[in-house]
Amino acid sequence: xxxxxxxxxxxxxxxxxxxxxxxxxxxxxxxxxxxxxxxxxxxxxxxxxxxxxxxxxxxxxxxxxxxxxxxxxxxxxxxxxxxxxxxxxxxxxxxxxxxx
Amino acid sequence: xxxxxxxxxxxxxxxxxxxxxxxxxxxxxxxxxxxxxxxxxxxxxxxxxxxxxxxxxxxxxxxxxxxxxxxxxxxxxxxxxxxxxxxxxxxxxxxxxxxxxxxxxxxxxxxxxxxxxxxxxxxxxxxxxx
Amino acid sequence: xxxxxxxxxxxxxxxxxxxxxxxxxxxxxxxxxxxxxxxxxxxxxxxxxxxxxxxxxxxxxxxxxxxxxxxxxxxxxxxxxxxxxxxxxxxxxxxxx
Numbered sequence: 001x002x003x004x005x006x007x008x009x010x011x012x013x014x015x016x017x018x019x020x021x022x023x024x025x026x027x028x029x030x031x032x033x034x035x036x037x038x039x040x041x042x043x044x045x046x047x048x049x050x051x052x053x054x055x056x057x058x059x060x061x062x063x064x065x066x067x068x069x070x071x072x073x074x075x076x077x078x079x080x081x082x083x084x085x086x087x088x089x090x091x092x093x094x095x096x097x098x099x100x
Numbered sequence: 101x102x103x104x105x106x107x108x109x110x111x112x113x114x115x116x117x118x119x120x121x122x123x124x125x126x127x128x129x130x131x132x133x134x135x136x137x138x139x140x141x142x143x144x145x146x147x148x149x150x151x152x153x154x155x156x157x158x159x160x161x162x163x164x165x166x167x168x169x170x171x172x173x174x175x176x177x178x179x180x181x182x183x184x185x186x187x188x189x190x191x192x193x194x195x196x197x198x199x200x201x202x203x204x205x206x207x208x209x210x211x212x213x214x215x216x217x218x219x220x221x222x223x224x225x226x227x228x229x230x
Numbered sequence: 231x232x233x234x235x236x237x238x239x240x241x242x243x244x245x246x247x248x249x250x251x252x253x254x255x256x257x258x259x260x261x262x263x264x265x266x267x268x269x270x271x272x273x274x275x276x277x278x279x280x281x282x283x284x285x286x287x288x289x290x291x292x293x294x295x296x297x298x299x300x301x302x303x304x305x306x307x308x309x310x311x312x313x314x315x316x317x318x319x320x321x322x323x324x325x326x327x
Binding site for chain 2: 246249250259266268269270271275277279308309310311312313314316317
């Protein structure tokens with residue numbers, strides 16, 4: 001991030017793009033949220049359960065509407081929902097699951 | 101506000117309140133407020149053997165936040181009215197009054213209760229914490 | 231975009247479309263409900279009828295790693311139920327065709 005520090009030796013080509021592409025760290029959290037609407041996301045709840053799906057929309061409480069949702073509990077798919085409404089207070093984070 | 105109105109229409113009906121600590125109390129709904137705090141009369145605890153300390157309690161005030169469910173008398177819930185009011189978005193007590201004559205009585209009894217509340221009254225109060 | 235086509239602009243619209251439909255509700259405390267949705271508000275307080283509640287009780291088997299737990303399932307039916315919103319994790323409408 002800081003250009004003045006000597007860059008670390010460039011690693012060889014084996015670590016090219018990490019699975020989730022390096023996020024562009026510009027923009028506010030709000031910009032991020034605007035950017036992920038309509039994209040595939042992972043929503044992690046405080047309970048540790050993950051929901052993977054297409055983010056249809058969200059509001060200021062982080063209430064979330066997802067489409068084509070899969071519920072993952074320790075790596076296993078435990079449920080599928082066509083649409084899912086998640087109450088915002090349960091949300092730990094929203095992570096983009098495809099390039100923005 | 102909508103749900104508050106619903107509970108107001110159910111005053112003097114028998115309901116079962118299930119608390120987050122798994123205690124279930126059946127009683128007559130005497131009043132409710134905007135926080136969905138609930139006053140019940142003539143109460144009976146579901147599993148009395150497990151909650152012997154509740155046996156002597158005849159009425160109670162339940163803090164809204166400790167409620168998990170309230171089982172309602174289905175015959176006194178107008179589901180069509182609820183759906184319309186929910187779709188319309190904001191529902192005031194008024195929008196429900198016009199459709200149900202019983203509510204006029206509820207409003208009167210509200211006024212009466214307000215007047216009564218000037219008189220100090222002793223209620224056994226249960227405080228249940230999650 | 232799908233969501234634009236279906237007219238969903240905010241998450242609550244998803245639930246509005248489910249009024250008078252059977253919905254699935256996931257609650258805190260390993261509880262799940264299915265029932266017909268009649269009312270909700272901004273707290274996600276719900277009123278459902280013809281409800282079936284499922285409670286999952288996980289018994290940890292002594293001295294074993296995960297995977298050895300037995301899950302007991304208790305079910306019960308309730309005619310008309312108010313659900314306090316603070317316990318709600320997820321609401322899912324029926325699959326639309």
